[in-house]
Amino acid sequence: MVTGASSGIGLEIARQLVAGGVGVGLFARSQAKLARLVGELGSSLALPGDITRYEDVERAVHQLEAHFGGLDYLINNAGVGIFKPVHELSPDEWQQVLQTNLTGPFFATRAAVPAMQKRGGGHIINIGSLAGKNAFANGAAYNASKFGLLGFSEASLLDLRYYGIRVSSILPGSVDTPFAGNSTGAAWKIQPQDIAQAVLYLLQSDPRIIPSQLDLRPSQPPRK
């Protein structure tokens, strides 16, 4: 299951997983986009839902199990960015960022683990950000969500490894997607394909080890 599969990084992860022979559940709010993508990608299932609603996430996991016969991988990728000085963030904006980027991965993990336990193991990959280690002005909500996600990821690794469930984090720098209203086409940015390749690398690593954190930085960012 890939959350946030309707756009950007999640869409590319789904595309490369399908190309690698994995059946993929596409979770996001945009129902029409997901239906179109199933036609385009093949070997996938539309799972329309809102990651901030536990019942949506749990229903998606059950639909995926019924369709594919089980759940092996969860890619927690859905996320939003609202960038404002802390004193200008509305309580609703704070809630939206924290609920999507931090509570969402908890909901998906909570719903997915029983399904993975039935399979004897699995792999959860959390798409964090370098903003989860480095704070910046206007980042109060986003930084808090991604710092939190890193802690969540590390703690869940320690809980879940005894069940054969591995947890990894990928922390990218700037990726060329429409995230937070960004325009696309900047050649120096990390491409969504680079993140998808990192996901495949982690999934294919030997189950004897857990690659817990992978930082991905652009090699040629503009000089400041």
Ligand SMILES: NC(=O)c1ccc[n+]([C@@H]2O[C@H](COP(=O)([O-])OP(=O)(O)OC[C@H]3O[C@@H](n4cnc5c(N)ncnc54)[C@H](OP(=O)(O)O)[C@@H]3O)[C@@H](O)[C@H]2O)c1
């Ligand atoms: N782009 C960057 O520079 C960058 C850098 C580091 C980390 N990241 C992280 O990478 C992840 C993906 O971002 P992206 O760059 O691919 O952005 P994007 O193109 O805007 O995609 C975001 C995805 O999240 C989904 N989403 C948002 N809110 C949701 C909700 N409440 N329920 C379900 N799905 C929801 C969106 O689908 P719907 O709108 O259809 O629901 C969309 O598929 C995020 O976690 C982001 O923080 C991005």
